[in-house]
Amino acid sequence: MSGVVGDGEGATPPDAAAVVATRLGAHGLRGAGLPSLRDVVGHLGAVQSQEFHPSLRGIAQRTAGTPSAAAAREAFSAGDLVRTHVLRPTWHTVLPDDVRWLLQLTAPRVHRLNRPYYPDLGGPAQDAAATDLLAGAVAGGRHRTRAELAALLASHGLPSSGIPFTYILMRAELDRVVISGALRGKQQTYAAFDERVPAGYGPLGSTFDEDAALAELLRRYLRSRGLATVKDFAGWSGLTMTRTREGLAALGAEVEQVVGTGDAATGLVLWRLVDGPPLTGAAGDVQVDLLQGYDEYFVSYKDSRDLARDPLSAEAPAVLPLRLPGTEESPFLHVVAVDGRVVGRWRQVLTARSLRLDTQLFRPLTRAEQRGFLVQAERLAAHWDVELEET
Numbered sequence: 549m550s551g552v553v554g555d556g557e558g559a560t561p562p563d564a565a566a567v568v569a570t571r572l573g574a575h576g577l578r579g580a581g582l583p584s585l586r587d588v589v590g591h592l593g594a595v596q597s598q599e600f601h602p603s604l605r606g607i608a609q610r611t612a613g614t615p616s617a618a619a620a621r622e623a624f625s626a627g628d629l630v631r632t633h634v635l636r637p638t639w640h641t642v643l644p645d646d647v648r649w650l651l652q653l654t655a656p657r658v659h660r661l662n663r664p665y666y667p668d669l670g671g672p673a674q675d676a677a678a679t680d681l682l683a684g685a686v687a688g689g690r691h692r693t694r695a696e697l698a699a700l701l702a703s704h705g706l707p708s709s710g711i712p713f714t715y716i717l718m719r720a721e722l723d724r725v726v727i728s729g730a731l732r733g734k735q736q737t738y739a740a741f742d743e744r745v746p747a748g749y750g751p752l753g754s755t756f757d758e759d760a761a762l763a764e765l766l767r768r769y770l771r772s773r774g775l776a777t778v779k780d781f782a783g784w785s786g787l788t789m790t791r792t793r794e795g796l797a798a799l800g801a802e803v804e805q806v807v808g809t810g811d812a813a814t815g816l817v818l819w820r821l822v823d824g825p826p827l828t829g830a831a832g833d834v835q836v837d838l839l840q841g842y843d844e845y846f847v848s849y850k851d852s853r854d855l856a857r858d859p860l861s862a863e864a865p866a867v868l869p870l871r872l873p874g875t876e877e878s879p880f881l882h883v884v885a886v887d888g889r890v891v892g893r894w895r896q897v898l899t900a901r902s903l904r905l906d907t908q909l910f911r912p913l914t915r916a917e918q919r920g921f922l923v924q925a926e927r928l929a930a931h932w933d934v935e936l937e938e939t
Contacts, residue, residue, distance in 0.1 A: 562827050563810035564855050567775050567818065568888035571855075574774030574825040575845050576610035577837060577888075583612060585623050586643060593768035594640040594650065596847050597631055600736065602840035602882065603641060605931055609839075617932050625730035627744050632721045632728060636786040637661055645750035647727065647741075652749075653761040655722040657786045665715050678706050678716045683725050683740070691729030691737035762787070762795040767802070767821065769848075774825045775806055775818040779851030812854045834886060836920030838894060838905075838928055841881040845888075858889035861910040880908050886917050896928070903929045904937040 562570065572578045575592075582588045588610045589595055597603035604620040607629075615623075623629060624641075631641050634650050637658055642650060666675070678701055685692050685700055692700075697717070702708035707716060717738070720726045729739030748754050751764055769781055778796070782789045796803055796819060806827070808816040820827075839845060846856065880893035884907060892909035905925050913921060929936035 561807050561809045562775070562813065563808065564813040566827060566829055567808060567813050567855055569828040570774040570825055571845065572888045573828050574772055577845065578835070581610055581612040585611060585615060585620060586628055587611070589629055589641055590643050590646070592772045592844055593646070593765060594635055594642045595844055596638060596842045597641040598639045599840060599842055599881070600631070603842065606840045606843050607641065608931060614927060614931055621731055630728050630744055633658065633718045635784070637718065644745050647745045648724070649749040649752050649756060649761045650765070651722065651724060652756050653758060653765065654786050658722055662715060662718065665711060674706060675716070675719065677704070679720050679723065679725055681706070682720050686726055686729070686738055686740045689743060691732070691739045693732060693735045693737050697738060759798060762791060763798055766795045766799060770803065770819060770821045771824045773848050775820050776849060777816060777818055777851045780849045783850035784848050811859065812857065816852055818852070834914070834916040834920055836917055836924050837885045838924045839883045839885055841883055843883070846883070856885070856888060856890050858886065858891050858910065861891055880906070884909065884921070898932060898934070900934070902935045902937050903932055
């Protein structure tokens with residue numbers, strides 16, 4: 549294992565601003581962007597996507613030229629990207645080549661987390677019957693909507709709504725029976741897993757090796773997240789901290805520890821790839837980002853997420869809650885960030901011809917920040933191929 553930066557060896561240890569700037573670059577939110585949607589997803593490893601269309605936009609946001617929403621949907625329907633439950637009990641968009649090894653590595657942990665809910669499925673026999681019906685429904689290249697699968701299960705007296713139905717579908721995904729299919733209008737579909745996913749284990753080759761899979765996931769994560777703690781990776785990957793430490797030890801001289809300094813970074817033991825994204829200073833010009841609420845820039849870090857807190861906004865959270873204390877669920881799901889720090893929330897009102905952005909800011913924006921916001925708002929309108937309304 550390489551030396552510790554900030555403990556007498558290597559470069560000057562980073563403060564919070566440098567950690568944030570390094571992360572922005574690693575995520576592809578700075579610079580020219582990656583060539584394609586596939587390149588972004590492969591770089592990030594997995595992209596949280598229970599908010600499906602915002603997550604596609606978050607992927608497009610990291611590419612050169614920002615593909616339109618229509619182009620992103622077409623790529624998804626074509627199977628360039630697939631969506632399934634992996635890493636944690638939530639949807640992620642991943643590359644077809646990565647699905648098998650990611651599922652084999654993380655599905656056992658997701659099953660354990662889901663175990664309290666499985667008794668509601670009706671027991672092993674009923675669960676097996678439901679899985680067989682789902683497999684038959686998508687056989688032969690047929691793509692079925694959630695409603696069609698629910699109707700099929702209902703016709704056989706099996707759970708077809710609520711939590712039990714959700715977990716039947718999730719279990720079928722984790723067990724590599726079904727996966728996302730082509731969009732049917734605005735509706736998503738399920739397809740046969742083997743139809744959409746090639747044989748083999750992608751970068752691991754034709755056979756699965758758990759230690760090699762863990763090392764690959766750690767490399768992918770550290771290369772695309774820049775700097776992170778053991779708890780950050782464990783929370784993101786769904787794996788244990790013990791396995792995380794074992795993986796880091798196996799990487800040996802490929803990784804090094806970085807001890808943060810100043811403000812929220814003081815004392816944080818962060819890990820990075822030695823040949824990964826360079827430690828970066830804060831950019832000279834103000835840069836604004838309009839990020840979806842579940843963007844990987846936020847969900848990738850559970851232990852060190854306070855680094856995204858805006859030092860000028862005492863009330864601003866680092867990761868925006870869906871529900872503020874004492875309030876109803878907020879429709880302002882998405883995040884306004886200035887130089888990687890959360891300064892407010894936004895929502896979009898989208899029609900066939902126009903886009904309006906509403907905001908809740910934790911502090912007033914400077915003139916430079918207002919100009920940066922407008923640039924990003926226009927970029928978002930171009931993604932949706934509509935006109936931006938004045939706000």
